[in-house]
Amino acid sequence: MNVRITTLAENTASWIGLLGEWGLSILVEVDGLRVLLDTGATDTVVHNASSLDVDLSSVDKIVLSHGHYDHTGGLRSVLRAMKGTVQVISHPDIWDVKYALLQGEDKHRYIGIPFKREELEWLGASFAPSREPVWITDSIVTTGEIPLRNDYEQIDPVLQIKSDRGGQRFVGDPLHDDLSLVIKDDGGLIVISGCAHKGIINTIHRAREITGVEKVKAVIGGTHLMNASDERLEWTITELKKLELEHLGVSHCTGFHAASRMAGEFGDIFFSNNAGTQKAL
Ligand SMILES: [Fe+2]
Ligand SMILES: [Fe+2]
Secondary structure, eight states, X not given: OOEXXXXXXXXXXXXXXXXXXXXXXXXXXXXXXXEEEOOOXXXXXXXXXXXXXOOGGGOOEEEOSOSXXXXXXXXXXXXXXXXXXXXXXXXXXXXXXXXXXXXXXXXXXXXXXXXXXXXXXXXXXXXXXXXXXXXXXXXXXXXXXXXXXXXXXXXXXXXXXXXXTTOOOEEEOOOTTOOEEEEEETTEEEEEESOOXXXXXXXXXXXXXXXOOOOEEEEEEEOOOTTOOHHXXXXXHHHHHHTOOSEEEEEGGXXXXXXXXXXXXXXXXXXXXXXXXXXXX
16 A cells, blocks of 8 residues: 655744644545645645645545644635535534633633635535544545543643533533544554544544554654643653554644654654655555
């Protein structure tokens, strides 16, 4: 099987002519089928795709890992660049009214999708919402909802939603919409996450459960360890080591501290998956 990733948007950029922004977008190619996981926060994806000679009009499907703006804010410009109808696979709760109450701020900041669904549909998005895993081919599947199964991986409490649409009371965002992309490769699973708000280890367990495959060969993408306690970080590293991965390419909300700890622990298999990273897996 031929699997290749090209990271089109990330917090940092790896080469001249590429832009960095707070967000993530990864183009995943599996035997010629092109799936775009997330779209970054702005039109950076379109700029970087052009710099990398990536033709966005040949993308076959879009998968949204969750409804935060830094993974969906590029949708308008990506859809314009694609010039046609494209299926957009996600959980229905991406449309929840999502906020963050950040440290040092006294007001909730809106961090949900910055577009109306109708506008995106007019631009060519054909939304295919599902709470369950969606098999795109026999070897590419989304995780659907990811159960929380351990004491370490809890959802970041700064992430909140309005308790009802149009309501005024804030409650913790259960992030039912958080999902990842899983490739059933010959040598094991490739797990590609957006933010992994439900926890990267919970995500990996879900990937194994859906596919029936135990061996995990690569973990790529956001791991949301930027605010993690040392205890959670060390536990996560211990669990990842048990997998005997061939590739660990973290991005975005992993945060510098966790990424540098992993770089030290995982040696040659580790890479910073930033904008411009192109890798055969
Ligand atoms: Fe997020
Ligand atoms: Fe994010």
